[in-house]
Amino acid sequence: MSHKAQNNISIKNKRAFFEYDILETFIAGIQLVGTEIKSLRSGKAGLADSYCVFFSNELYVKNMHIAEYELGTCNNHIARRDRKLLLSRKELSKLQKKLKESGYTIVPLKLFINERGLAKLEIALAKGKKVYDKRESLKEKDSKRDMDRAMKF
Numbered sequence: 001m002s003h004k005a006q007n008n009i010s011i012k013n014k015r016a017f018f019e020y021d022i023l024e025t026f027i028a029g030i031q032l033v034g035t036e037i038k039s040l041r042s043g044k045a046g047l048a049d050s051y052c053v054f055f056s057n058e059l060y061v062k063n064m065h066i067a068e069y070e071l072g073t074c075n076n077h078i079a080r081r082d083r084k085l086l087l088s089r090k091e092l093s094k095l096q097k098k099l100k101e102s103g104y105t106i107v108p109l110k111l112f113i114n115e116r117g118l119a120k121l122e123i124a125l126a127k128g129k130k131v132y133d134k135r136e137s138l139k140e141k142d143s144k145r146d147m148d149r150a151m152k153f
Contacts, residue, residue, distance in 0.1 A: 016124070019134075020127060032066075064108065
């Protein structure tokens with residue numbers, strides 16, 4: 001199978017846009033083991049409840065689910081292991097400085113396979129929304145939906 005046929009794999013974290021204000025986004029590579037990429041190419045992954053943390057100046061994504069590969073043998077991967085993210089040193093230091101300020105976090109937004117067939121994770125520096133901000137988001141979403149409905153008629 002060619003890489004071009006598999007480029008349409010894109011797993012999004014819709015909850016992140018509701019829970020957080022997105023300030024800045026980055027594209028990071030992911031360090032994967034053998035069966036993980038095969039499972040990703042079949043679209044069996046999830047970003048719900050995943051987040052990023054620093055361990056000894058390296059960024060890791062925690063709680064990201066990549067289902068076990070159904071044709072994998074005893075060498076299959078662990079579904080929710082910590083996976084190292086690959087960013088430049090400049091980007092890592094920028095993120096680390098921002099995380100030291102209170103209220104900031106790093107959340108994964110989208111998992112995709114690029115045109116070269118490599119798995120990439122779009123992460124964002126984000127600040128948590130307050131409850132009233134979430135209500136505003138819901139009101140905006142409802143009013144947009146109502147306006148779209150009115151346009152159809």
